[in-house]
Amino acid sequence: MATVDRSHRLEHAGSAAADNASSGWADALHDWTTTVDHKKIGIMYVLMSLVFLVIGGVEALLMRWQLFYARNDVLGPSVFNQLFTMHGTTMVFFVGMPILIGIGNYMIPLMVGARDMAFPRLNAFGFWITLFGGLLTYLSFITGAAPEIGWFAYAPLTEHTFDRNAGTDFWALGLLISGIGTIGAAVNFIATILGMRAPGMTMRKMPFFAWTMLWTSFQMLLAIPPLTAALVMILFDRQLGAHFFDVQNGGSAYLWQHLFWFFGHPEVYILILPVFGMVSEVIPVFSRKVLFGYEFMAAATMAIAFISLGVWAHHMFCVGMSRTLDLYFAAASLIVSIPTGIKFFNWLATIYGGRISLASPMLFAFGFLSMFLIGGLTGIMLAAAPFDFQLSDSYFVVGHFHWVLIGGTLFGTFAGIYYWYPKVTGRMLSERLAVWHFWLLYIGFILTFGPMHISGILGMPRRIYTYDPSRDWEWWNQLTTIGALVQTPSYAIFVYNLVTSLWKGKPAGDDPWDAWTLEWTTSSPPPSYNFETEPVVHSRRPLWDLKHPDDPDWQYE
Amino acid sequence: MDAIGRSMLAAAVDGRMADVSIFSPASPQAGWIVELAILALAIIGIIFLVVEGILFYSVWRFRRRQQDADGEPAQVYGSEPIEIAWTAAPTMIVFFLVLVTTRTLWEVEAAPVTPRAGDQSLFVTVIGHQWWWEYRYDSYDGRKLGFITANELHIPIGDDQIARPVHLTLQSGDVCHSFWVPRLGGKVDLIPGRTNLLSFETTEPGLYLGQCAEYCGAQHANMLLRVVAQSHEAFEAWLVQQAQSAVEDPAVAAGKAAFLANSCVNCHRISGTAADGSAAPDLTHLMSRETIAAGQVANTLKNLRKWVHDPQAIKPGVLMPAFGLSDHEENQIVEYLRTLK
Numbered sequence: 001m002a003t004v005d006r007s008h009r010l011e012h013a014g015s016a017a018a019d020n021a022s023s024g025w026a027d028a029l030h031d032w033t034t035t036v037d038h039k040k041i042g043i044m045y046v047l048m049s050l051v052f053l054v055i056g057g058v059e060a061l062l063m064r065w066q067l068f069y070a071r072n073d074v075l076g077p078s079v080f081n082q083l084f085t086m087h088g089t090t091m092v093f094f095v096g097m098p099i100l101i102g103i104g105n106y107m108i109p110l111m112v113g114a115r116d117m118a119f120p121r122l123n124a125f126g127f128w129i130t131l132f133g134g135l136l137t138y139l140s141f142i143t144g145a146a147p148e149i150g151w152f153a154y155a156p157l158t159e160h161t162f163d164r165n166a167g168t169d170f171w172a173l174g175l176l177i178s179g180i181g182t183i184g185a186a187v188n189f190i191a192t193i194l195g196m197r198a199p200g201m202t203m204r205k206m207p208f209f210a211w212t213m214l215w216t217s218f219q220m221l222l223a224i225p226p227l228t229a230a231l232v233m234i235l236f237d238r239q240l241g242a243h244f245f246d247v248q249n250g251g252s253a254y255l256w257q258h259l260f261w262f263f264g265h266p267e268v269y270i271l272i273l274p275v276f277g278m279v280s281e282v283i284p285v286f287s288r289k290v291l292f293g294y295e296f297m298a299a300a301t302m303a304i305a306f307i308s309l310g311v312w313a314h315h316m317f318c319v320g321m322s323r324t325l326d327l328y329f330a331a332a333s334l335i336v337s338i339p340t341g342i343k344f345f346n347w348l349a350t351i352y353g354g355r356i357s358l359a360s361p362m363l364f365a366f367g368f369l370s371m372f373l374i375g376g377l378t379g380i381m382l383a384a385a386p387f388d389f390q391l392s393d394s395y396f397v398v399g400h401f402h403w404v405l406i407g408g409t410l411f412g413t414f415a416g417i418y419y420w421y422p423k424v425t426g427r428m429l430s431e432r433l434a435v436w437h438f439w440l441l442y443i444g445f446i447l448t449f450g451p452m453h454i455s456g457i458l459g460m461p462r463r464i465y466t467y468d469p470s471r472d473w474e475w476w477n478q479l480t481t482i483g484a485l486v487q488t489p490s491y492a493i494f495v496y497n498l499v500t501s502l503w504k505g506k507p508a509g510d511d512p513w514d515a516w517t518l519e520w521t522t523s524s525p526p527p528s529y530n531f532e533t534e535p536v537v538h539s540r541r542p543l544w545d546l547k548h549p550d551d552p553d554w555q556y557e
Numbered sequence: 558m559d560a561i562g563r564s565m566l567a568a569a570v571d572g573r574m575a576d577v578s579i580f581s582p583a584s585p586q587a588g589w590i591v592e593l594a595i596l597a598l599a600i601i602g603i604i605f606l607v608v609e610g611i612l613f614y615s616v617w618r619f620r621r622r623q624q625d626a627d628g629e630p631a632q633v634y635g636s637e638p639i640e641i642a643w644t645a646a647p648t649m650i651v652f653f654l655v656l657v658t659t660r661t662l663w664e665v666e667a668a669p670v671t672p673r674a675g676d677q678s679l680f681v682t683v684i685g686h687q688w689w690w691e692y693r694y695d696s697y698d699g700r701k702l703g704f705i706t707a708n709e710l711h712i713p714i715g716d717d718q719i720a721r722p723v724h725l726t727l728q729s730g731d732v733c734h735s736f737w738v739p740r741l742g743g744k745v746d747l748i749p750g751r752t753n754l755l756s757f758e759t760t761e762p763g764l765y766l767g768q769c770a771e772y773c774g775a776q777h778a779n780m781l782l783r784v785v786a787q788s789h790e791a792f793e794a795w796l797v798q799q800a801q802s803a804v805e806d807p808a809v810a811a812g813k814a815a816f817l818a819n820s821c822v823n824c825h826r827i828s829g830t831a832a833d834g835s836a837a838p839d840l841t842h843l844m845s846r847e848t849i850a851a852g853q854v855a856n857t858l859k860n861l862r863k864w865v866h867d868p869q870a871i872k873p874g875v876l877m878p879a880f881g882l883s884d885h886e887e888n889q890i891v892e893y894l895r896t897l898k
Contacts, residue, residue: 077775077874150772156749157732157774162687247749253733254748287619293635318735318746318770320727320753323666330658334651341647342640344608349639351615355630358620369612377601384597384654386590386661389743390579393735393770459577459739461770464778468853470575471766548629556634 036120037528038105041127043424045102046417048131049095050495055138056090057491059083064481070469080465081148082167086137088151089171092267093178094134096409100274101126101185103416104213106424108189110519110526111207113198113535118191119184126184133178140170147171150463152264152315153234155245155256160238169238176231179224186220189213198518200537204298205557207517207540208291211298212277215305219266219273222309227263230256257319261312269308271405272372273301275412276343279365282415283347285515286362287354290553293346294540300339300346307336317388326385333383340376344369360434361513364415367442371407375400378453396456402449411441414494421498422512426524427505433497440490447483451476516541577766579739583786584757586665586742593661600650665743669754670724674699677719679712682726685734685747685769687876688776689838689851695726697796704800705826707838709846711785713792715760721789722758732774738767738784746771762786768852775874781852795845802829803841804896812893815886824877827897837877843897850875862891 032040063083066075075083105123109116117123140146147167149158158168193214197206234256236242243249245256284291291297314333317326347369356362378400382388391397414437421429455476460467467473511520520543522531539545539553582588672680676699684691692710694702715721727736729747736755737744745755759765769780787795816822817831824837832840843849846856850872854860864871865887867879882890 077778081772081775081777148775154733154771157772162732162774251750253750288629290632290634292633293640296635296640318744319748320745320751323662326662326666327655327659330662331655334654334658338644338647338651342644345643346635346640348608348611348615349633351612351619353630353633354615354619355621355625356616356619358616366612366616370609373608373612374605377605380601380654381594381597384593384658384661386658386665386743387594387597389665389745390587390590390594390739392744393737393772457579459579459737459767461735461737461768463772464768466778468781471577472575553632556632 034124036116036124038109038117038120038123039424039526039528041123042102042104042106045098045105045127045130048127048134049099049102050498052090052094052098052134054491054495056087056095057488059087059090061484061488063087064484066465067467067477068481069478070467070471070474072466075465077465078145078148081150081463082146084463085147085149085151085153085171089137089147089175090134091405092151092271093175094130094137096271096405097182098130099413100216100271100409101130101182103278103413103420104189104209104274105185107420107519108192108210108213109196110423110522110530111517112193112196112201112210113518113531113537114192114196115530117188118196119188122184123188126181126188128181129184130178130181133174133176133181135174136177137171137174140165140167140174143167143170152260153256154260155234155253156247156251158234158238158256159246161246161248169235172231172235172238176228176235179228179231182220183224186217186224189217190221193217198535198537204295205537205540208280208294208297209274209277212273212275212280212301215301216270216273219270219305219308223263223266223270226259230259230263233259254319257316258313261315264315265312266308268401268404269304271409272412273304275368275409275416276301278416278419279347279368279412281517282361282365282419283350285419285513286357286359286365287351288356289350289354290541290544291346292349293342294557296342297346300342303339304336307332307339311336314383314385314388317385318392330383330385330388334380337376337380337383344373344376359418359513360429360431360438361415361419363434363438364411364418367438368408368411368415371403371411371442371445375403375407378403391456393461394456395452395460395462398462399449399452399456402452406445406449414441417498419513420519421501422505422508423519423524423526425502425505426508427501427503428508428512429497429501429505433493437490437493437497440493441487444483444485444487444490447486448480449483451479451483455480511543514547516543518542575766577739581740583740583761583763583765584742584759586757587740589661589664590743593657596657597654600654604650667756670756672696672699677721679721679723680726681710681723682728683710683736683747685727685729685731685736685773685780686836687731687774688769688780688872690780690782691730691835691838694796694799702796702800704828704841705839706799706842707846708781708848708851709783709785711787711792711795712759713789714762714786715758716789719789720758722756725755727753727755733771734769734773734780735771736767736782737770738765738782740765741767741784744770759786762788766852776851776872779851779853779872781848783848783852798845799842801842803827804898805829806896809889809893809896812889812891815882815889816893819882819886819890820880821890840894840897843894845898858891858895861894862887865891865894 066072066080143166145165145167149168193210233244237244237246243251245251245253247253280291311329311333313329382391418429418434455473458473460473508524510524518535539557541553545552580591582591679697680695682693682695690708692706694704696702712723713721727745727747729749734747735744742757745753763786765784767782769777822832822834824834826833826839828841849856849864868875868877869879
């Protein structure tokens with residue numbers, strides 16, 4: 001393996017020497033665009049997501065500006081509708097999924113003791129096509145208008161009859177091709193996790209993050225194809241005169257909703273399961289205790305992955321299904337809270353009796369625990385179907401899913417980034433800036449999304465660009481906007497910290513957190529081949545075994 | 558002052574209910590949902606307090622201290638009895654929630670009924686359009702009605718003896734919409750190609766506000782709902798008035814001619830005239846409505862003139878364009894419309 005690597009580098013140096021005009025920058029560019037190294041691809045995924053996070057955030061701020069006053073007119077309906085369509089699409093497809101796939105890409109081979117992902121070229125392909133999907137979706141702005149359809153794009157509003165802009169075509173094509181990249185990533189994770197683990201690392205001895213990435217990947221494999229099919233159908237309708245969703249010609253508007261949510265609901269678990277994995281790595285290390293109930297946690301992950309495939313129509317309680325179907329989907333959705341609860345209790349049990357350090361990764365993991373709980377509980381309210389008849393499509397729902405996606409996914413992802421940044425760069429992030437980042441985000445987040453629950457209960461539907469002053473939603477909307485403004489600097493601080501710590505940060509060493517999984521045995525940043533020799537594993541915490549030879553884990557597992 | 562307090566103040570000032578909270582039910586249907594909501598809130602409130610309490614306590618109690626001895630705390634790998642216990646507890650809570658959800662589901666989603674003589678029930682077909690509501694009054698108390706109106710739904714209130722339920726048949730003329738008047742009940746979508754049903758009843762007279770809850774394009778935000786609940790007598794009088802053809806006033810014959818000679822007739826209907834379009838609100842009794850533009854602005858002379866001149870100035874994106882009529886023609890048409898009581 002090392003020989004192959006060296007010959008590759010020699011070849012590379014030769015081609016660079018042949019091109020006299022090439023500079024260091026051109027070399028680096030060539031290197032990054034042609035790389036098949038899972039670590040570089042992982043970094044590119046994360047950087048792409050952060051760029052789109054900023055874009056999606058700016059879109060959100062513009063919407064909050066418009067909603068600050070009743071009957072405000074800084075944005076017209078068309079612009080506002082484009083903004084919420086692109087905000088949702090961006091955050092789900094070009095921030096949420098890529099950032100998790102990116103972190104998985106970087107960490108999974110290191111954590112299972114492999115030298116790369118199973119299919120490095122497919123991996124590079126997956127990243128680039130995801131990026132192109134994002135760019136294609138954004139090209140719609142250049143054609144005159146971004147889509148004005150909402151991120152779930154209910155037919156027949158997307159039919160050519162009602163939507164003559166090319167924006168929707170760009171949107172559908174962009175999601176279609178980025179979906180291909182997601183499927184590639186899913187296949188790669190499954191092959192890597194199932195086939196490339198270090199000797200001794202049985203399935204029961206994998207780091208927990210690997211379990212969650214494995215089940216997430218299966219979900220992606222099952223959830224993305226229905227979306228792809230639906231996108232092909234809408235493109236056929238729009239471009240070739242087909243009538244899949246064209247009611248006037250015998251199509252079905254209802255069909256789109258089923259196809260979309262058959263993707264859309266597993267999607268929200270795709271966005272949360274890897275985060276469960278990350279915090280399950282962070283919490284034990286910073287509590288100085290082994291993860292409580294590993295097998296039950298793994299089983300709960302599997303249960304969530306399976307049950308979540310059968311709950312999609314809880315997004316459709318108001319479409320007039322039969323009572324029996326409403327009851328089934330309500331019950332199935334409530335049942336998801338059981339394995340989720342098991343996970344939560346296991347995290348609490350891990351913390352209990354530990355020796356807790358609230359260093360930046362744990363601070364964000366704490367943010368995750370305290371906030372994700374609320375998002376889960378408001379989910380129970382929404383799962384009770386008749387209650388959902390009132391709450392569905394109101395601002396309560398907007399508050400709920402942002403609570404899950406920011407309070408859950410984003411806080412957990414930040415925990416992961418603070419945890420693994422030293423491994424990736426060899427430098428520590430500033431803890432002082434991390435504390436600022438955390439508190440501004442925590443307070444700003446609560447202030448933004450808390451009032452949304454209340455405006456929803458007071459009857460405010462989502463996706464409205466304006467509202468009448470007589471409705472008395474103004475005050476709550478102003479709080480929300482203020483909350484967004486409190487959050488904003490936290491992201492700037494985070495990015496500043498990421499950049500300046502590259503040279504200002506304290507050198508990290510191999511194992512700055514005194515952690516236990518394989519990625520901490522190699523250098524920071526790891527060499528391109530990850531490990532000089534193939535690691536051999538006897539337990540879930542190989543470094544614990546090394547650090548405590550008198551009391552190794554494998555005696556207890 | 559909190560929002561609820563201010564909304565009550567607004568109601569006191571102009572005599573209108575600006576309250577659209579799901580927690581001020583005015584129908585049994587909305588009331589049953591509130592009962593379920595309070596139960597669900599109580600359960601999750603307790604879970605919230607207990608779990609957050611344990612979390613905050615643990616993080617504080619087990620924080621790392623200076624005086625901590627070196628070495629790691631006791632490692633606990635798990636416990637089967639504990640896992641079984643905290644699987645069983647949420648399972649029981651879920652089971653209970655499924656039961657109460659079922660009860661409310663069966664209460665709220667009543668079996669469909671059909672009109673029959675003396676049923677003391679109102680049947681209306683609601684058709685959602687971009688971005689207004691068409692109401693086809695089908696029958697009341699078993700009598701066929703057959704007139705069409707728009708944007709302001711009038712319903713009778715019940716009393717101690719007679720409930721006078723309202724049964725809506727929900728359809729869409731174009732894209733998906735959703736009928737949501739929070740104080741009268743949960744929302745039901747209007748989906749092209751499907752027919753949905755929504756039933757509610759109320760004993761409190763008044764104006765109930767709501768709006769479209771499913772994103773339906775540019776003016777989704779201004780597809781507002783107004784439900785006027787009135788006494789049985791007032792409602793009967795309103796029915797009689799609405800069933801009549803449009804008022805014929807010779808004084809505005811020129812305006813009527815201008816209306817009929819322009820594109821207005823392609824979309825609007827005024828019964829008793831040649832205007833028989835169905836793509837826009839029925840104007841037969843326009844002046845019996847308090848608002849125009851689907852509840853967006855008051856039905857005043859000024860607003861009506863502004864609308865006829867350029868609807869886009871009030872409601873950007875609305876499907877009615879500015880027709881570029883002369884001032885004279887606009888005035889004539891508005892004068893004519895003002896007679897449509």
